[in-house]
Amino acid sequence: MRTRVLVADPFAIFRAGLRNPLRREHDFTVVEAEDLRGIEKLVSARPPDIALIDLELPPIGGIAAVQWLDEHSRTRAIVLSFEPRREAVLAAVRAGARGYLRKDISPEGLVRALRGVMSGEAPLSRDLAALMVDAIQRLSDGEETRERLSGLSSRECEVLDHVALGQRNREIASELTISEFTVKRHVQNILGKLELRSRREAAAFYRAAQIDPAGVGLLR
Amino acid sequence: MSITGRRQPLVAVLYSVPLLCEAISSALDDIAEVRMFRASRGDTVGLLRSLRPDAVVVDHPREAAEAREWSEEREIPLVHINLRERKIGVLRAGDWEESAGAGRESIRNIIAGAMYARGGVGS
Numbered sequence: 634m635r636t637r638v639l640v641a642d643p644f645a646i647f648r649a650g651l652r653n654p655l656r657r658e659h660d661f662t663v664v665e666a667e668d669l670r671g672i673e674k675l676v677s678a679r680p681p682d683i684a685l686i687d688l689e690l691p692p693i694g695g696i697a698a699v700q701w702l703d704e705h706s707r708t709r710a711i712v713l714s715f716e717p718r719r720e721a722v723l724a725a726v727r728a729g730a731r732g733y734l735r736k737d738i739s740p741e742g743l744v745r746a747l748r749g750v751m752s753g754e755a756p757l758s759r760d761l762a763a764l765m766v767d768a769i770q771r772l773s774d775g776e777e778t779r780e781r782l783s784g785l786s787s788r789e790c791e792v793l794d795h796v797a798l799g800q801r802n803r804e805i806a807s808e809l810t811i812s813e814f815t816v817k818r819h820v821q822n823i824l825g826k827l828e829l830r831s832r833r834e835a836a837a838f839y840r841a842a843q844i845d846p847a848g849v850g851l852l853r
Numbered sequence: 854m855s856i857t858g859r860r861q862p863l864v865a866v867l868y869s870v871p872l873l874c875e876a877i878s879s880a881l882d883d884i885a886e887v888r889m890f891r892a893s894r895g896d897t898v899g900l901l902r903s904l905r906p907d908a909v910v911v912d913h914p915r916e917a918a919e920a921r922e923w924s925e926e927r928e929i930p931l932v933h934i935n936l937r938e939r940k941i942g943v944l945r946a947g948d949w950e951e952s953a954g955a956g957r958e959s960i961r962n963i964i965a966g967a968m969y970a971r972g973g974v975g976s
Contacts, residue, residue, distance in 0.1 A: 646934060647939075650872030
């Protein structure tokens with residue numbers, strides 16, 4: 634039984650580049666789409682086994698196409714792009730992609746990767762695998778930050794915001810129109826809940842959370 | 854014979870994306886001899902000078918820039934398939950003209966047309 638591969642890319646000459654090496658092999662058949670609408674048509678007629686999706690597929694990008702495929706079919710989606718960024722690889726995998734390939738892959742590499750997909754592998758070049766590991770680590774750091782921050786009350790979050798700006802208790806008290814004693818108590822609670830030793834550590838933690846949007850979301 | 858004395862015109866493809874070779878070679882397989890060279894090897898002009906192709910296809914702006922002067926001087930058709938920006942440019946009279954089509958047939962027509970125009974394809 635032949636593996637049906639959908640090649641989805643708006644640039645016809647690149648689709649031809651993907652199609653030709655697959656058509657030479659006895660175990661693949663290829664269908665093509667130039668945008669999400671084309672994918673929808675082909676999938677509703679007969680879902681392919683694998684879909685190769687351009688990251689910038691019109692009209693709203695390849696990630697949306699992967700999501701659509703994930704929701705409407707059992708097609709294994711593989712995203713392709715030039716110079717993949719960590720965020721793109723992670724977004725693709727989170728949307729349901731089974732793998733991510735560089736567009737400068739060799740024809741032999743492409744054939745090998747697709748055969749691997751059919752036997753349960755997730756195609757990802759070595760450098761992309763490193764990007765993924767990095768992204769997952771950042772994600773788990775973000776989750777830990779989120780969990781720790783979720784224990785703070787909204788007032789404590791406000792106080793922490795000012796602590797991170799380097800303000801003293803008196804200044805914070807004045808800005809929030811509360812007593813200096815109350816600010817001091819809030820700071821002690823913050824340090825206790827976040828398991829930190831000093832306001833300097835609390836400020837650093839907060840700044841790190843600001844870099845990580847997942848963490849800072851709870852403070853806003 | 855082509856103007857360089859070969860039975861079929863010679864098209865040099867300087868590529869950075871191997872899959873492009875698949876598309877180009879199938880588009881030109883019965884009208885030209887296609888030779889592929891990995892881009893970024895340096896001395897693009899030296900390569901073209903020794904190869905003396907009837908047309909040049911590149912997929913990277915660096916090779917397009919390097920091949921431009923050589924191509925202009927000899928009136929050799931130069932085609933830049935910019936995969937990142939999804940554009941095909943053809944060097945005509947010193948200016949890059951954007952091609953409307955981007956399919957296999959368009960590539961074939963662009964290259965064959967340019968070679969015919971300078972007598973590179975035929976008997």
